[in-house]
Amino acid sequence: MLQLAEIFYSIQGEGTWTGTPAVFVRLAGCNLACDFCDTDYSLKQIAGIDEVVAMVSAAGGDCPTVILTGGEPFAQAETGALIAALRRDGRRVHVESNGTIYEPLPDDVWLCVSPKERIDPRMAERANEVKLIVDERVPEEHLAAFTDKTPILLQPEGNKPANVRIALEYAKAHPRRFRLSLQTHKFIGVQ
Numbered sequence: 001m002l003q004l005a006e007i008f009y010s011i012q013g014e015g016t017w018t019g020t021p022a023v024f025v026r027l028a029g030c031n032l033a034c035d036f037c038d039t040d041y042s043l044k045q046i047a048g049i050d051e052v053v054a055m056v057s058a059a060g061g062d063c064p065t066v067i068l069t070g071g072e073p074f075a076q077a078e079t080g081a082l083i084a085a086l087r088r089d090g091r092r093v094h095v096e097s098n099g100t101i102y103e104p105l106p107d108d109v110w111l112c113v114s115p116k117e118r119i120d121p122r123m124a125e126r127a128n129e130v131k132l133i134v135d136e137r138v139p140e141e142h143l144a145a146f147t148d149k150t151p152i153l154l155q156p157e158g159n160k161p162a163n164v165r166i167a168l169e170y171a172k173a174h175p176r177r178f179r180l181s182l183q184t185h186k187f188i189g190v191q
């Protein structure tokens with residue numbers, strides 16, 4: 001069984017896939033406790049894998065993209081099986097993870113890693129993009145495990161102007177690898 005916080009249909013507001021319609025499956029619980037965390041990932045519902053696949057259809061119809069987020073999706077033992085079931089249902093699966101728990105993933109799964117206090121090197125190697133939270137500074141110490149080929153998206157915490165300035169200047173100073181990622185869904189007032 002899977003522990004769920006919420007399932008909703010919206011657009012991806014951040015990162016490489018900004019603007020893409022997607023069904024979000026927010027899994028409950030996290031193995032970290034970051035100071036700046038503003039996500040409500042508390043447990044609201046327990047459901048089986050087939051029920052979750054049906055809820056994704058009910059929320060987003062035939063929307064091809066499903067984003068598993070949290071909390072930490074890989075903190076739950078059945079997340080790998082959920083990914084397999086969603087792919088069988090014809091969905092493109094993205095996962096947003098803190099990268100601390102190793103999970104082997106099919107090549108067509110998009111993995112966004114947002115590194116915090118530690119990381120599993122296998123998840124760093126597998127990451128398609130890195131979302132680095134900029135909160136008064138760019139925490140470069142979290143990037144040691146990533147190779148140069150992985151794009152780094154600098155995301156200002158809370159879209160705060162001071163954090164935007166720091167991220168923007170850093171991206172301009174390191175244009176080959178770093179990009180600015182804003183939480184665009186917050187600008188337009190969607191979830």
Ligand code: SF4
Pocket residue numbers: 030031032033034036037038039041070071072098116
């Ligand atoms: S890893 Fe993400 S969800 Fe977990 S506590 Fe940190 S910011 Fe919140």
